[in-house]
Amino acid sequence: MKRPILLVVLVVVAAVVAGACGRSEPTGSQLTVAMMPKNKGNPYFVSCRKGAEEAAAELGVKLLWDGPTETDPAKQNEVVEAWITRGVDAVAVSVENKEAISTVLRKARTRGIKVLTWDADAEKDARDFFVNQATPEGIAAVLLAHTARIMGGKGSFAIVTASLTAANQNEWIKHIREELATRYPDLRLVDIRPSDDDRKRAFDETQTLLKVHPDVKVVMAIASPAVPGAAEAVKQSGRTDVKVTGLGLPNASRPYLKDGVLDSVVLWNTMDLGYLTLRAAFALVKGSLKAGDKTFAAGRLQTLAVDGDAILLGTPFTFTKANVDQCDF
Amino acid sequence: MRVADHRFRFLSHEALLGAFVLAEVAYFGVRGVNFFTVGNVFEVARASVEIGLLALGLTAVILTGGIDLSVGSLLGLSAVLMGAAERSLGLPVSLACLAGVTVGVLGGALNALLVARFDIPPLIVTLGTFSLFRGLAEGWTGGVRNYTNFPESFLFLGQGRLPGGPPPQLVLFLVAALFFWLLLHHTAVGRGLRAIGFSPQGARHAGIPVRRRLALVYLLSGLMSGLAAVVYAARLGQAKADAGSGFELFAITAVVLGGTSIFGGRGTVHGTLLGLAAVAVLQNGLRLADLPAELAGLFTGVLLIAALALGRLVSRRSHE
Numbered sequence: 346m347k348r349p350i351l352l353v354v355l356v357v358v359a360a361v362v363a364g365a366c367g368r369s370e371p372t373g374s375q376l377t378v379a380m381m382p383k384n385k386g387n388p389y390f391v392s393c394r395k396g397a398e399e400a401a402a403e404l405g406v407k408l409l410w411d412g413p414t415e416t417d418p419a420k421q422n423e424v425v426e427a428w429i430t431r432g433v434d435a436v437a438v439s440v441e442n443k444e445a446i447s448t449v450l451r452k453a454r455t456r457g458i459k460v461l462t463w464d465a466d467a468e469k470d471a472r473d474f475f476v477n478q479a480t481p482e483g484i485a486a487v488l489l490a491h492t493a494r495i496m497g498g499k500g501s502f503a504i505v506t507a508s509l510t511a512a513n514q515n516e517w518i519k520h521i522r523e524e525l526a527t528r529y530p531d532l533r534l535v536d537i538r539p540s541d542d543d544r545k546r547a548f549d550e551t552q553t554l555l556k557v558h559p560d561v562k563v564v565m566a567i568a569s570p571a572v573p574g575a576a577e578a579v580k581q582s583g584r585t586d587v588k589v590t591g592l593g594l595p596n597a598s599r600p601y602l603k604d605g606v607l608d609s610v611v612l613w614n615t616m617d618l619g620y621l622t623l624r625a626a627f628a629l630v631k632g633s634l635k636a637g638d639k640t641f642a643a644g645r646l647q648t649l650a651v652d653g654d655a656i657l658l659g660t661p662f663t664f665t666k667a668n669v670d671q672c673d674f
Numbered sequence: 675m676r677v678a679d680h681r682f683r684f685l686s687h688e689a690l691l692g693a694f695v696l697a698e699v700a701y702f703g704v705r706g707v708n709f710f711t712v713g714n715v716f717e718v719a720r721a722s723v724e725i726g727l728l729a730l731g732l733t734a735v736i737l738t739g740g741i742d743l744s745v746g747s748l749l750g751l752s753a754v755l756m757g758a759a760e761r762s763l764g765l766p767v768s769l770a771c772l773a774g775v776t777v778g779v780l781g782g783a784l785n786a787l788l789v790a791r792f793d794i795p796p797l798i799v800t801l802g803t804f805s806l807f808r809g810l811a812e813g814w815t816g817g818v819r820n821y822t823n824f825p826e827s828f829l830f831l832g833q834g835r836l837p838g839g840p841p842p843q844l845v846l847f848l849v850a851a852l853f854f855w856l857l858l859h860h861t862a863v864g865r866g867l868r869a870i871g872f873s874p875q876g877a878r879h880a881g882i883p884v885r886r887r888l889a890l891v892y893l894l895s896g897l898m899s900g901l902a903a904v905v906y907a908a909r910l911g912q913a914k915a916d917a918g919s920g921f922e923l924f925a926i927t928a929v930v931l932g933g934t935s936i937f938g939g940r941g942t943v944h945g946t947l948l949g950l951a952a953v954a955v956l957q958n959g960l961r962l963a964d965l966p967a968e969l970a971g972l973f974t975g976v977l978l979i980a981a982l983a984l985g986r987l988v989s990r991r992s993h994e
Binding site: 352353356357358359360361363364365409411414418419422423424426427428430431432442444445447448510 | 689692693694696697698700701702703704705706707708709711713714717721724818820822823829833906909910911912914916917919957958961962963964966967968
């Protein structure tokens with residue numbers, strides 16, 4: 346069995362040589378920031394990455410971008426573990442499983458790595474800052490402003506939500522009700538229907554809604570699959586006096602925006618979200634962003650508000666027929 | 675002839691795979707950052723234990739010419755019911771773990787009953803239970819309920835370090851590996867499983883209790899799923915219905931890469947361990963070398979096909 350041993354030695358030597366050739370030399374003072382999306386393939390996160398790369402180029406930061414490509418919830422933990430071992434300066438995670446990721450994020454902090462969350466938060470003590478893309482108050486205010494504008498400040502509207510137990514949506518609805526009571530006395534919320542994050546279900550529920558409440562003039566769809574579903578139902582009903590608005594993604598909304606059935610969709614600017622997160626991670630490592638700060642200077646986004654340990658991206662962004670073609674996700 | 679032939683193939687496959695693992699370690703040791711450290715070795719081991727346990731159970735199953743696609747789903751079901759027992763029923767954590775393992779054994783018993791008693795092909799049985807177990811886990815939790823806040827003593831099993839640094843679950847894995855190694859390589863039962871894999875008819879004529887042996891391997895596979903569920907919940911600190919999704923394919927990859935024939939009759943526990951190491955080191959090394967982690971899937975695929983093709987070539991040549 347001499348030949349296999351010789352083979353092994355040869356292969357190992359070749360591997361060492363190959364590794365040495367490919368090795369990127371440590372670049373001295375260059376910072377390394379590792380960012381993780383919930384899902385690498387999701388177009389939403391692909392556009393976040395563009396913004397992060399833009400900021401990385403401006404600041405001369407080495408950006409590592411990695412995350413799950415499959416549904417395994419353990420994957421985010423494994424990636425962060427590898428980053429801890431590799432030794433990065435900052436980690437920024439869009440959290441899929443709050444409880445699971447928090448353990449490993451705390452471990453990163455004890456190793457002196459700066460930790461941020463963005464898009465979706467971990468437990469508070471597991472990170473330094475949360476980059477918050479939109480507050481529930483902000484989303485509620487913008488959605489109602491569009492609704493009131495379409496109806497001329499008066500009349501009935503209905504909501505198509507995700508599921509009746511969805512935490513985010515219920516938070517938004519709570520603020521919508523508060524805002525209605527104080528600022529829009531002539532608007533009436535007549536019904537809230539579930540879509541279970543399913544386009545077909547949103548379509549069916551909207552059809553029923555239009556029959557049960559013929560006085561409804563605006564359907565507000567507040568889950569991204571619900572927007573095209575509700576818009577399709579209104580379109581097929583032939584009712585030109587009913588409009589849809591809501592919270593959704595540009596690509597799925599585009600045909601209905603162009604049709605005119607869909608008046609507007611609200612979302613945050615995802616590229617800005619990636620850009621801000623990387624800027625914040627850099628500032629955190631450099632010490633120019635620290636606990637107690639009230640504002641943060643974020644490059645081309647200028648000065649943004651910091652609320653406690655959350656950095657706010659600002660007011661939500663509205664896509665209309667006019668600007669939807671600028672985005673592709 | 676058969677003995678010599680068998681030994682030749684076995685040596686060459688193991689040597690090749692061993693060489694590949696060594697080459698991986700050498701490459702990433704030079705190229706990666708902090709790859710060649712004791713801490714990293716233990717972290718790779720920690721992340722591999724659940725799939726490793728499943729792969730051990732699957733080695734015995736595949737050795738008989740069978741397959742168990744339900745292991746990842748059963749992991750999910752066991753984890754969720756363990757979480758429910760601890761968080762909702764308020765059982766002590768040791769009893770909850772026992773409940774989780776018991777669910778695994780019961781799931782394995784269902785597979786065993788259908789395969790060994792009713793002679794339904796294992797691919798069909800476990801494809802069914804693959805959906806069934808996951809469906810039960812999702813139904814139980816509504817797909818959203820997540821059991822968390824387990825006691826520290828339990829989390830230590832998955833997240834802690836023993837004196838010197840090794841993760842506690844590694845001990846459990848080594849015991850399980852030793853058990854399967856002894857069972858498959860040093861007992862009459864193990865020889866019986868191999869015989870069943872070569873030819874169930876022949877094994878029956880040779881007086882091997884084929885049904886009982888088949889039942890045993892599916893039961894053991896279920897037991898491994900239950901143990902893996904406990905380790906998983908302790909490592910992540912959560913038990914949710916999506917636990918272990920896709921694990922069955924990683925585990926089967928490790929087994930087949932390790933030289934176990936998918937047709938049964940041939941395979942080793944140490945081969946499976948090497949196969950597991952090859953995949954785990956690749957994933958970890960790519961990250962530490964700042965290379966795209968997607969390459970892991972690509973390389974694993976190429977490696978798997980190359981290993982099988984080579985195996986075919988060698989066996990054909992030795993028959994000539």
